[in-house]
Amino acid sequence: MNTASWRGWAEQMSTGLALVDAGLRVVWINPALAEWLDTGPRSAVGQPLGLLLHEPDWLGQAERALAEQRAVQLRGVALRTARGREWPADVALQPVDGGVLLEVHVLAPAAPAASPLSATLRGFAHEVKNPLAGLRGAAQLLQRRVADEDLKALAGLVIAEADRLASLANRLLHHDGAPRLGPVNIHEQLEWLTDLLQAEPEPPQLRHDYDPSLPDVKGDAERLQQILLNLARNAIEAGARTLTLRTRVEHGLRVGERMLRTALRVDVADDGPGVPAALRDTLFEPLVSGRADGSGLGLALAREIAREHGGELRYASRPGETVFSLYLPLERTHE
Template sequence: MPSHPVATAGSSYKSILDSLTTAVLVLGDDLAIRYINPAAESLFEASLTRSRGLPLQEILVDSSEALTTLYAALKNGQSYTRREAEFGLISGARLTVDYSVTPVSLDPTELLIEIQPRDRLIRISREEDIISQQETTRILVRGMAHEIKNPLGGIRGAAQLLDRELSDDGQREYTRVIIDEADRLRTLVDRMLGPNKALKMAATNIHEVLERVRTLIEAESKGRVVLKRDYDPSIPEFSGDKEQLIQAVLNIARNAMEAAFENESPGSNAAPPTITFRSRALRQFTIGHRRHRLVCRIDIIDNGPGIPQELLQNIFYPMISGRASGTGLGLSITQSIIGQHRGLVECESEPGRTDFIIFLPLEDNQ
């Protein structure tokens, strides 16, 4: 096997590369792996011992674009840089990375690849956008609610006065319609504003929350949905409002149930409606711009048809719904409740799999 630059340059250079947080690979002219540093081992879930001598595509599947770039670097002897490229791993995970390829002038030529993962930065940027959008939406809704509720109160009051003056029951029926519709509109505006009660913080077990929601969905679906559990028992209790969190998770689970029911269409050979409740503990995790020592991740996964891409970016806005019968308020309320707990809700969706992800910091939320 040909020696690689790290070996021939001496142990001091290998020590430097091993200490880098940037993932580094060295490939031979046959694109077989000669060396990967610990950062690359972690990124690609492959050790140097197991991967040395393997073709690159053994650890990076679905990387035809990268292979084209590498062959071009070998042929032309030029460096190349690619931004936000996507790599697929054997485990099924997908990575978004920036990478640079540099030919090393040895005999034969080898390639030095430096890789910077972008997924975390992209996620943080996306979360900051979500938080900013939610705050903007909250300000707009509050302003709109104020402008609606003031004249609405006047309309309702005038209808009540008119109702007292009328003696004809047929005419009073019209004033009652005005009063009822004014009340309905006020209720709708209040729901758009989300929970207005202060959180009642107490020691909360997230699995008690998930089990309550699971029981409710089982009852509401009359056993038509397969409910799976995949819990991490190591997650500790945290300070939260249990009832509000149940409502937040229930809003998502009900949407998941409705989506999963779409698999029951007559003549369909699709899998039975299924919802999975999953919990995991994450360490040193960033939500928005704030880093937390310990975070609980909750996944609520359904096997419905998925959310159209044109809706996916806006589903947490009030009045946005993918169903004709939906009000578009459930997810907005959920995001508000989780936001009050300093957490965040995200969604990933593709045909046959939609995953709503709740991140909740497990430090004291007081």
């Protein structure tokens, strides 16, 4: 079996895969398994398999597969991550090219307190991953075959978005609700959104009204991107032709039972027809949509992500002017 022939498509698979050499050191690992193990594909290469998997009690089976040159199937073994999490998994060990190929199928347990939204999205995530892999592969082929640099850039944008959506689907499937927090420049996120919207066949008119003095916010950059994209898409699909992206600081904001002394406010304002009166009380509920072809997941997911960050998502609407406001804490909250 020629490993070089399958690594390209294996990079896109949602199944966890890794190749180890005769000394049980990692030669290659695909992004799906690296994400499960809370590591990067590059940093994993060269590590002993036992260190990467935190000395699983089934590691001797990999040595057995190598010594006997036959496949070994393991059911319900423990997969331990760098952050101390543990997941049950089915693992197949296949001798290949003087080493062993690991195929890992993580058996994510049902979350005991999963929200209705998360449960709904997990089903959706299962369905979306295979089409995303096909979309990414087609965009890669296009990027290699076209000579025009603008077309290459657009293909690269498709690849980046497919990767972002695959990452989102993985998080939903893995039941990992904790955002990966770090410093986020919200204006860089809004410029990313601008570039994405301007690549649309019929892009909306965009206006920017930024407060340049705003500090970085502590957040998960990918999840905050998801909120901004969902808000913009929602406005465009509702008929808006002009979007205004605005940033401000809010003082003394109450979010539920907590008081935010200072908060970052990001407004996505549009000139659409406004939120229908019949939907105003249930707009953020899962599967509620004002469009016949709408999924009703975008705003529900956006609010869930905002609350994960200790913030909130609110809106005010009238015909010709609708404003969705994302609030994120700029410092610790006070009871």
